[in-house]
Amino acid sequence: MPEVSIEKLGELICVARKAARNSYSPYSSYPVGAAMLTSDGKIFTGCNVENASYGLTNCAERTAVFKAVSEGKRKFIALAIVGGSAENPATPCGACRQVLTEFCSPDMPVICSGLEGDKTLEFTVGELLPHSFLFEKYQ
Numbered sequence: 021m022p023e024v025s026i027e028k029l030g031e032l033i034c035v036a037r038k039a040a041r042n043s044y045s046p047y048s049s050y051p052v053g054a055a056m057l058t059s060d061g062k063i064f065t066g067c068n069v070e071n072a073s074y075g076l077t078n079c080a081e082r083t084a085v086f087k088a089v090s091e092g093k094r095k096f097i098a099l100a101i102v103g104g105s106a107e108n109p110a111t112p113c114g115a116c117r118q119v120l121t122e123f124c125s126p127d128m129p130v131i132c133s134g135l136e137g138d139k140t141l142e143f144t145v146g147e148l149l150p151h152s153f154l155f156e157k158y159q
Contacts, residue, residue, distance in 0.1 A: 024057065024098040024129060032057055032100035033133050033140070039065035039080065040102050040135060046070065051135065052103030052110050054080035056088055059095035064088040068103075081116040085123055096123060099130045106137025117149040126152075 066083025
């Protein structure tokens with residue numbers, strides 16, 4: 021897994037923060053943005069898109085992954101997620117964690133930040149969903 025610089029992670033957070041502005045979240049009032057970095061340096065963004073039938077809602081992280089995959093990208097090296105408050109940044113839901121496990125190596129960094137402030141939470145995909153059988157493909 022290539023090292024991702026602090027500057028690049030900061031850029032991803034800024035891009036994810038901008039993506040959150042496109043959120044369609046009239047039911048939860050909880051906008052989230054995501055920015056996924058591919059191995060060739062391209063950034064794919066996503067925001068959450070809600071639906072009155074909550075099960076049809078799509079999260080920002082999955083939107084970013086699906087956009088990248090639909091464009092032929094399958095090698096990811098970092099993800100930034102922006103949502104929640106400065107004190108309590110959003111982290112991926114269970115469905116997003118499973119999708120990340122499908123497409124990302126267990127050591128890929130995931131940086132979470134609130135819509136405002138500079139506090140971050142840092143995880144790896146493996147920390148977010150430990151003991152996944154899909155990680156065997158990376159060994």
